[in-house]
Amino acid sequence: MTNATPALPADLLDRALRDRGVDRFAGVPCSYFAALIPLLQQDGRYVACANEGAAFATACGFSLAGAPGAVLLQNSGLGNLVNPLTSLSAPYDIGVLMFVSHRGDPDGPSDEPQHRLMGAATVPLLDALRVPNWQLSPNLDELGTTLDAALDAVRSGRTAALVVPRGVMAKPAPAEQLPETSQRPGTEDVVAALGALLRDELVVSTTGFTSRWLFAGADRPGNFYMQGSMGHALSLGLGLALSRTDRRVFVLDGDGACLMHMGALGTVGAQHPGNLVHVVLDNQQYESTGGQPTAGARTRFEDVARASGYRWGGRVTSLSDLKPVLEHVGSQPGPALLVIETTAGAGAAPPRATASLDPDAIRARFMTEAAG
Ligand SMILES: Cc1ncc(C[n+]2csc(CCOP(=O)(O)OP(=O)(O)O)c2C)c(N)n1
Structure with missing residues (x-):
């Protein structure tokens, strides 16, 4: 990341979301969320879903129950949720807060070939689907302003997206290497x-x-x-x-x-x-x-x-x-x-x-x- 602001620790993002009433998440992992997902899983606030469409519909269920649901996904899975986004969230005015990691970001470092086309298409695709979107900032003041704007949209029944560039979310602390005890082969x-x-x-x-x-x-x-x-x-x-x-x-x-x-x-x-x-x-x-x-x-x-x-x-x-x-x-x-x-x-x-x-x-x- 070129920005001098240090990366955003998962617990600070979690607290900012909790303060704003966002407490239930569904998703499919990206390594960018490697610190956030275990934190949410500790107390059962994250549902691991089979694909991003299922995660999106699950989050719609959270929102339908009264408090805004959130989805975590890699942009490679954006295509998997276009259907429930356009035919569930949009017509029924069910707003969901999406966190979309930006692999293949054209403004970022070079990425794997399978990410390049979607990397360039991510923001235009969100725009075409009329999803208001912002880039997630690790700066706490900017973060608060962006979350407030995105959640205003979500509470009015529109799905909103926070696009997460590489390096914005802090990485998890290195895991302690325990001696291998599993009998299973690697x-x-x-x-x-x-x-x-x-x-x-x-x-x-x-x-x-x-x-x-x-x-x-x-x-x-x-x-x-x-x-x-x-x-x-x-x-x-x-x-x-x-x-x-x-x-x-x-x-x-x-x-x-x-x-x-x-x-x-x-x-x-x-x-x-x-x-x-x-x-x-x-x-x-x-x-x-x-x-x-x-x-x-x-x-x-x-x-x-x-x-x-x-x-x-x-x-x-x-x-x-x-x-x-x-x-x-x-x-x-x-x-x-x-x-x-x-x-x-x-x-x-x-x-x-x-x-x-x-x-x-x-x-x-x-x-x-x-x-x-
Ligand atoms: C549609 C989509 N969603 C998410 C990802 C990110 N992703 C890449 S590999 C991977 C995990 C694959 O898990 P598994 O098939 O169990 O294989 P393992 O990594 O355990 O070898 C994920 C979630 C992706 N590439 N594409």
């Missing part, structure tokens, strides 16, 4: 083990750390690293599987991403592609954005898959079970869903694929491989 080890078992499968890997570890440990042209488009890896894999019935398609999903558009499991169950294997790495958290608990930490994906029409659903809890279970899955027609219980890694994730390859290079070499 994403790194699971992805390495999966990579070693791959033959000529086409692989779609979800956004976040899974794609990074796959690129670092088992890069191959048949891997499509789907940075961005959170929650759509399964649908991309479904399109591939239906088009290339002669190739086995693996989708490597995260639990948070799978929850985001879980309706896709029903589509897979209905379409029934025999060549699709859906692997969910379940660490019960959004590790890539700071380790917040996921919206459905109790969801048993394999049960949902079976109930949705997948031919097989199962779970492994240790790496030693992975090979025999995958061989079993490979010996029968799909669709199959395998949950692998994982734990968050203690170390830093490796660089993204796009640090070395442009997205169009990832697409081009994948298409060449898929055509073979």
Whole structure:
């Protein structure tokens, strides 16, 4: 941040909001809110939602009950909430206060390719949707004035947005490194083990750390690293599987991403592609954005898959079970869903694929491989 004002501590923002009657939040995390979300979760004031549209509707419910509801989201999820914004909030005059983190900010430092278009479109999109918006300032006087103006709009039934540039919110204090006690394998080890078992499968890997570890440990042209488009890896894999019935398609999903558009499991169950294997790495958290608990930490994906029409659903809890279970899955027609219980890694994730390859290079070499 170029501004000399120190970053805004989460507790000061929380207090300013509480003083103004805003006490209930819903959202999907962004690392920019890594200090705020745990603070709100401590006393149950934050609902972790599967996607931003659901978070927005939940906040509309808070507002409908009498006190303004607030939503926390990354701008990559803005598209997910356009429908309830335009067809619930606007016609019924239900105001919600949105905090939208600004990835790909054209006035900020360079960001990942998947954030650039939405970064430039964020403020014009809010304007086009007639959402009054302000940039969140870490300066306490400016913060108070902005919150008052935004909440005037919200109380009059209009949704208002505070756009949060990088560096405005203070980061959380570094977590104390406790000795590893979990028996679950880390994403790194699971992805390495999966990579070693791959033959000529086409692989779609979800956004976040899974794609990074796959690129670092088992890069191959048949891997499509789907940075961005959170929650759509399964649908991309479904399109591939239906088009290339002669190739086995693996989708490597995260639990948070799978929850985001879980309706896709029903589509897979209905379409029934025999060549699709859906692997969910379940660490019960959004590790890539700071380790917040996921919206459905109790969801048993394999049960949902079976109930949705997948031919097989199962779970492994240790790496030693992975090979025999995958061989079993490979010996029968799909669709199959395998949950692998994982734990968050203690170390830093490796660089993204796009640090070395442009997205169009990832697409081009994948298409060449898929055509073979
Ligand atoms: C629509 C959308 N909302 C939010 C984000 C921010 N985001 C990036 S990765 C991620 C967490 C993914 O969680 P999960 O699938 O469980 O994988 P993990 O990070 O635990 O490996 C989030 C919330 C995003 N990229 N897109």
